[in-house]
Amino acid sequence: MTQRIPNKRTPFDAGFTIGFIGGGQLARMSALQAFRFGMKIAVYATSRDTEPVEHMTPTVFRGNLNDEKALIDFAKNCDLITLENEFLDSSILERVQVATGTPIFPSPKSFGLIEDKLTEKQTFKDAGISVAPFRHIKSPSDLGPFGEEFGWPYVLKSAKGGYDGYGNTTVRNTEEGMKAWSKLGGNDGRTVIAEAFVPFTMELAVMVARNQTGTVAYPCVESIQQGHICKEIIVPARVPEAIQVQAQELAKIAGEAIDGIGLFGFEFFLTHDNQILLNESAPRPHNSGHYTIEGCVTSQFENHIRAVCGLPLGDTSLLAPAAVMINLLGTFDGPAKARPVTPILEISNAHLHIYGKSHSRMGRKMAHLTVLGADVEETLTQARQLAEKITI
């Protein structure tokens, strides 16, 4: 049974249109799957620059994420809306959904449970999932006690709007804490939270797809970060299978805790004593799941489309014993240009994806490379050698 949407087309009717809020690489790769199912797409672009998905549809809307009127106009032109980013206000989404009858997945309600880091951590903690000790820092006088209880240094975070390390500051004492608290907007009424520093041995991630037909988890992967940006994903994670399975179970519980419909990424810290702490969640396809395009029977992008459309979820099994994904980050500032690409195209087990961004910037996510292999270490070595050669 395909999902019934009041007054809207169902997914396999001609003209069925999925709207993406945000037009970057995640929407781009999901859109490719929507096309495979014969669907149309529309994009609500928030950047002044041309976003990748704008090249893939004649139906482009533009506005900021708080422009309720523009979002309503967009929603009227879509049969269903899904999100590429999480810097959205769940109450606005709720009103857009009500005003237009266009369903939004993940739902505004689910979204409300993770839209700020304080609510998010509380939601997952209440579901019995371990998280690092955290506290709402209501005033600078809360800074010292947190450090005394959980140790210095710790991390101050803005509850909303942080990603890839933006909006995070490590503080070593009260003085640094006060500066960071101001910088993060504590004086301006923004919610700032403190989070204890967790000495971890590895970062893990698990993608989950979930809808009324069921829940599926992808393999547990190992995430190598560099400067708070995902650099490499190693599949499967180099930890005992019991830990992989436990992370998958926790990810499913986390998806359940927010009654999530769609595709979700959960990032974990693995501690010295093999505790698994939930670190971050993302209500959308995630960088740690890009390897699934070639690495799994059903990619995270296909399961994203399946999940939000109410379709049966696809098999998440690995197609090779090992997979490595390396982000290709911008190596210069200027009009985008990849060189040389042929050494990668000549390798059968290497798969290159370029996102179609007009401009490159140092460190900007421009493309990724996935290498499949028989052995994790060999695949990692090969992937690094290939990735090193390219400037983008």
Added chain:
Amino acid sequence: MTQRIPNKRTPFDAGFTIGFIGGGQLARMSALQAFRFGMKIAVYATSRDTEPVEHMTPTVFRGNLNDEKALIDFAKNCDLITLENEFLDSSILERVQVATGTPIFPSPKSFGLIEDKLTEKQTFKDAGISVAPFRHIKSPSDLGPFGEEFGWPYVLKSAKGGYDGYGNTTVRNTEEGMKAWSKLGGNDGRTVIAEAFVPFTMELAVMVARNQTGTVAYPCVESIQQGHICKEIIVPARVPEAIQVQAQELAKIAGEAIDGIGLFGFEFFLTHDNQILLNESAPRPHNSGHYTIEGCVTSQFENHIRAVCGLPLGDTSLLAPAAVMINLLGTFDGPAKARPVTPILEISNAHLHIYGKSHSRMGRKMAHLTVLGADVEETLTQARQLAEKITI
């Protein structure tokens, strides 16, 4: 080395745009691969209806295939042009290429060697490839002698414009021949050819990708036709390996004979005495290669993009011992609608592709299903059972 195009961007520069002449399912599936490489696409649509690729780009041009001015306008907006159909005039293509500096692949020159069936058959015959006996029927008085020499019935074909059985008539005697000759435009100066009926045991097909970096052939497949339309593709063809290899070699020679740059489909008849006769060629991705999306390391659509962009060609190896592709043809007339889709989506080894056409028509190519398996017969049975369930 990526291909250098004078005054044009090279394939991995931001904004590099591939133009497709024709916007149906073949262009759609090639476009998905262009997107994966970060490229933009443009379409020159020839139908009054909205074509599938029009939903995938803001850059749509419209005109007929003989409108040189409109084609030049289109070419000015593209870095490279490729073709979805073969009903084009090579001299117009040549002038468009010269006027705009936009390269067209396959080249107008290659195209000239296969643009009508008479030249095509002669080209391949001259290259030492066996074809069924044929003759240009210049006047009705040629009809009888051909039948007497090669036997009745035989097939009359218009040299240009035929596809999926349109433009073909089987004639049993001179009287039928005269009617068909008129109907095919013989009186109006159109070229009509006679082709001897070849009693064959099987139809085979091989896709070839070719450019300055090399030539690769895909596996030899078996093609089951119904009413002159491809219904099923069985991979590998159920013939001894020596015959498969021979068909692959002939396909490579055929690609060479037209100095083809791009992706080409060659269809063969296998006779009772294991002779392999070239029947038809297509200078583009082909229905018999759709299975390569999931069935091979590199799909025909990816190799199409690689070939025309001058990039190294990808591995054509099979990923499973058996693959079966079934065309899902329209089962009614009206706005497109597929029901029920979930039984297919629930099967891990089944892969559904819907083309996004607005309207269904009885017998129209609307979608296809590929099933991968360990055994050809079992895979065929499974694919047929799944395909039977769907109305589209």
